Amino acid sequence: xxxxxxxxxxxxxxxxxxxxxxxxxxAAEEVAQDVFLRLYQKLDELDGPKHATFWxxxxxxxxxxxxxxxxxxxxxxALEDIAEPPTAEQPGDxxxxxxxxxxxxxxxxxxxxVMVLRYQEDLMPEEISDVLDMPVRTVKSHLQRxxxxxxxxxxxxxxxIR
Amino acid sequence: xIAIRTVFILCITLASLRAQELKLPPSLDRLAVKATEVxxxxxxxxxxxxxxxxxxxxxxxxxxxxxxxxxxxxxxVRSFEFEKAGEYSESxxxxxxxxxxxxxxSRIVGVRSMKSSESSEVFxxxxxxxxxxxxxxxxxxxxxxxxxxxxxxDPDQLNELxxxxxxxxxxxxxxxxxxxxxxxx
Amino acid sequence: xxxxxxxxxxxxxxKQQPPTFEAKVFAAVAAQRSSRSVFxxxxxxxxxxxxxxxxxxxxxxxxxQQRAGxxxxxxxxxxxxxxxxxxxxxxxTVRTSTEEx
Numbered sequence: 001x002x003x004x005x006x007x008x009x010x011x012x013x014x015x016x017x018x019x020x021x022x023x024x025x026x027a028a029e030e031v032a033q034d035v036f037l038r039l040y041q042k043l044d045e046l047d048g049p050k051h052a053t054f055w056x057x058x059x060x061x062x063x064x065x066x067x068x069x070x071x072x073x074x075x076x077x078a079l080e081d082i083a084e085p086p087t088a089e090q091p092g093d094x095x096x097x098x099x100x101x102x103x104x105x106x107x108x109x110x111x112x113x114v115m116v117l118r119y120q121e122d123l124m125p126e127e128i129s130d131v132l133d134m135p136v137r138t139v140k141s142h143l144q145r146x147x148x149x150x151x152x153x154x155x156x157x158x159x160x161i162r
Numbered sequence: 163x164i165a166i167r168t169v170f171i172l173c174i175t176l177a178s179l180r181a182q183e184l185k186l187p188p189s190l191d192r193l194a195v196k197a198t199e200v201x202x203x204x205x206x207x208x209x210x211x212x213x214x215x216x217x218x219x220x221x222x223x224x225x226x227x228x229x230x231x232x233x234x235x236x237x238x239v240r241s242f243e244f245e246k247a248g249e250y251s252e253s254x255x256x257x258x259x260x261x262x263x264x265x266x267x268s269r270i271v272g273v274r275s276m277k278s279s280e281s282s283e284v285f286x287x288x289x290x291x292x293x294x295x296x297x298x299x300x301x302x303x304x305x306x307x308x309x310x311x312x313x314x315x316d317p318d319q320l321n322e323l324x325x326x327x328x329x330x331x332x333x334x335x336x337x338x339x340x341x342x343x344x345x346x347x
Numbered sequence: 348x349x350x351x352x353x354x355x356x357x358x359x360x361x362k363q364q365p366p367t368f369e370a371k372v373f374a375a376v377a378a379q380r381s382s383r384s385v386f387x388x389x390x391x392x393x394x395x396x397x398x399x400x401x402x403x404x405x406x407x408x409x410x411x412q413q414r415a416g417x418x419x420x421x422x423x424x425x426x427x428x429x430x431x432x433x434x435x436x437x438x439x440t441v442r443t444s445t446e447e448x
Contacts, residue, residue, distance in 0.1 A: 004411060007372060015364035025191065029365060036372045092357030100358035119355040151351055203426040204367060205419065212374045213423040216416035227427060239426045273440045282437045298433050309430045323431045 003040055006052045011036070013053070013121070014060050020116045021064045023105040031067055035059045057121065057131045065109050096154070103153050104146075110134070111142040118143060184297060184310045187257045190240050193306065196249045197242040205237045226323060233314030240308045247303035255299065258308065262297060279303050286317075293317070367422060373415030 014035055018028035038059060039052070046052045104115055110132070117128045125143065129136040194200045205213065210231055217224035231237075242250070262269070262285045271284040280302045287295030296317070298309040 011364050012361050016361040019362050020359055033372055037375055040376050092354055097358040119359040203422050205422055208374045209419045212416050213419035216420045237426045239429050241429055271437055273437055300433055320431055
């Protein structure tokens, strides 16, 4: 397993995790770069591609949360002004997608990271618990409350579109 | 008292030096979504150094480029092509213009066509009597190009890159004057 | 109506990293290696001597450097091409309008 292979296989995941959490492409790039630099130093300690991916999710989550704490809780620029990095064609209503992303960004740090890991990476609560070193009960509670809050806010801001 | 004054002056100098680095407006990222073609190049000092190591002194093109980038701290290019006019506005480049109108920067060329609504401007930054940066701003109805070069740049050396990389060679002013003189004889 | 959780999956789908991201990471790795202390360089070189027989170590380091450098060089060429082309166009316009006066 070479560093180049791990980088290529995971760079989108790492950048994307950071971006959805931070809602700032420049900051996401900075965090992602930092994570891969640390990975380079730790590569020999990793046990194969799956371990590398797990390590990267953990490191990215931690680094992104630290970044927000150092910067302060307010995003650097208004959420409406966030430039979206290019994506392959995304399914669903683009307006709804954008609004959901904005709302996720308003969640407190830990629940926000839980939501991004759940819905970007499709991780189960037990896997999120391992990544974030958080009790499974707490992960589930964050998911439940965040979903309820987001559902209510999206209903209010977009009307009943369901 | 003198020590405090010295620190104060130093802080102002450092602050003004930092302020002179050109900051590209964040609104440019929004334009990328609307553009049909985007060129987005950011080369900081590390990347320039790395690129330089891959330029061969034996290749004339590479050697020329190496000379040009020797004193540079960064090159930033943002170029957008749009399908139709009106996809960007003056407000997208307003903050950039504000920075280019600070004392550190001087506009050396400004060309405007009212007929085609095109405008091209070249700015240089001077530090201690030497050129410490170059900025180009080209606005056309369906295209916007911003180039920012930080560091010691020699415009003549840049000109000499014409004829390389598929760029047409432009006659220098001195050559044209010589040709003119010969015609008059 | 689409399930709300599926809507969240749609919204939080993976985003693409910037095209220069990979080159920047390789460049940062290369910069980090070259700034290490003499001791670490020595230690790394000893390790390299051990592994060098297989050719793997040299090939691996070379590959990283090579890809990063080529990517950076390609970006540099694009940047300079655009810069010189725009300057050339401006110079031509200035000359044309000067000659017309």
